[in-house]
């Protein structure tokens with residue numbers, strides 16, 4: 089069995105002998121990737137879809153953590169945590185939520201079984217197998233609904249909204265051992281754990297609560313792996329969906345837009361801002377050039393990305409395809425918050441401006457948010473290697489398929505991570521190219537230079553960071 093485990097928001101530098109002893113030792117016996125990349129925007133649901141499709145958001149269509157669908161709600165974006173809203177959007181468009189073949193569909197076509205569990209939002213869990221080619225269990229519900237009675241009989245009652253993230257994690261761990269493994273007998277299992285994301289958001293990186301959550305997760309992981317190993321020999325890939333940064337400075341983007349005269353009022357629908365996206369309605373589309381020029385001068389802006397079919401409105405701007413976005417669902421303008429390497433009070437580097445009241449967050453084009461975890465061990469994985477070869481969350485699906493002897497569908501953008509596999513090339517022999525691209529962005533004060541850095545392996549390009 090291939091076991092894909094996600095620890096939401098785990099930074100690679102959090103894996104140490106003290107903080108995560110079991111994971112650290114598993115990584116030491118297998119393969120540890122030093123240069124894995126999440127998809128931008130570095131938020132959860134976007135990367136859940138990248139894991140399940142092997143594609144970037146410009147292809148899979150989950151282009152932000154919230155999506156603006158006027159036919160559902162003309163006044164606000166829908167949250168991708170809400171799986172019903174996601175499916176309603178897909179139904180309006182003809183049925184397909186992610187606009188490429190999924191890992192689950194590829195496995196089913198080859199007669200293999202996939203099962204999924206997740207302790208994050210129902211939307212995040214749903215996106216791990218959005219066409220439900222196998223059973224999917226979340227703490228609040230299961231798909232198909234006909235499975236819920238049996239899940240509850242074996243694992244206890246589903247949880248309510250008052251449940252804690254650790255209760256949710258315990259529930260889905262029981263769902264794996266007591267329901268999915270014996271009933272679904274999967275060839276590939278995905279298990280998405282919502283921590284340490286929650287605790288890092290509320291308390292900050294390496295805060296006492298975050299460290300105790302890491303230790304708790306590590307103990308649960310050790311127990312799970314022991315239980316799975318009693319059943320046979322497996323391949324484990326443990327990853328995160330994004331990194332994390334400390335919030336140094338708080339901004340209110342909507343207020344800034346109103347004060348600059350670019351949005352009529354905080355409640356107006358001419359300009360809808362949610363997550364990293366700024367959607368323009370009606371006549372406000374004519375303001376795209378003004379928006380770019382004004383935002384380029386804001387001290388909290390770290391990147392601006394214009395939907396490719398609107399570039400003629402702002403010559404010189406960076407197209408969304410260069411951050412692997414630009415889908416028909418994309419906002420006319422996307423932005424990233426400004427970042428720096430400044431450490432927090434616990435000495436953890438990486439800070440951003442941000443709009444939330446949390447201690448820490450993610451979503452930017454900073455290397456601290458972009459660099460996610462990827463660790464592999466077990467059957468078919470090289471032993472005791474540390475790889476500095478750039479790789480990413482989009483590579484997990486093609487690599488998992490390869491380990492099962494299945495070719496990746498043409499639409500998948502990731503590559504097979506041969507350098508992590510038994511018999512593969514040693515990582516230090518893999519050729520890596522670096523590329524820098526610059527855009528002179530029109531700004532009210534003149535021009536602002538926006539710089540994107542990439543790493544390239546075998547024709548696959550990874551976004552390392554954007555700064556301005």
Ligand SMILES: [Zn+2]
Nearest residue numbers: 096097132329
């Ligand atoms: Zn996340």
